[in-house]
Amino acid sequence: MSNDAWKNYFDQKAERHGASVKASDYFDDASFFMQRDNTLRWLGAQSGKEILDAGCGVGAFSEPLVKDNTVYGVDFSEKSLAFAAERGLVTQTGDLAALPFADGKFDVVLCIGVIQLIENYRPVLQELARVTKPGGTLLIQTLHRGSIQRKLLKLVETQKKFDKLYSMAELEQVFAECGFEDISFQKLYHPFRFVTTGAKGALTDLFCTSFAIKGRKKRG
């Protein structure tokens, strides 16, 4: 879908579901909290940091970080951003392919559940890398191409909305090309509701439906 179509899609979701995580297309609250709690724990405690939530939607994912940090939220859905602002994010309407921030502004950049919507995701990753501070962290969460559950789902699905699935190896390579090191993964297994961390390539990857990848931007 085009950017305009996605913007309208998420504006309508925010009108229908308000501040609920359903506006950001989560299946239900339990699924959302499982993902958020595990991912923020994996990111580690943050305090006094400048954080970007890129494609923040209604801002529910980064809300726990607001208390001790300055959290910026960028999204092209203005209706979603209104709820993110109520949650305490500093909001800015915009496209992730052209962020209105200086190089190296952020200690932490989060991009959760967004790149599966973006056909040409590399310029967006380069932009996220640009605004990450040397020594800072970029963390992206998205859908896993290799999962058996997703392959089975494809056989029965009549309406496919999220078309892009990613391999961990592909994103690891792009992270490295964008200047990140210490790259690691957290794997999530729906509907089993548990996560593992570690390297890619294990047998468990067959059942991993979504994954998060994080890396530290090289200094100098």
Ligand SMILES: C[S@@+](CC[C@H](N)C(=O)[O-])C[C@H]1O[C@@H](n2cnc3c(N)ncnc32)[C@H](O)[C@@H]1O
């Ligand atoms: C599935 S929602 C996830 C929201 C949030 N990250 C979360 O996990 O709760 C995806 C969000 O990305 C936004 N989005 C997608 N592509 C974008 C782009 N190119 N620029 C800005 N926002 C974008 C959508 O408007 C939507 O709010």
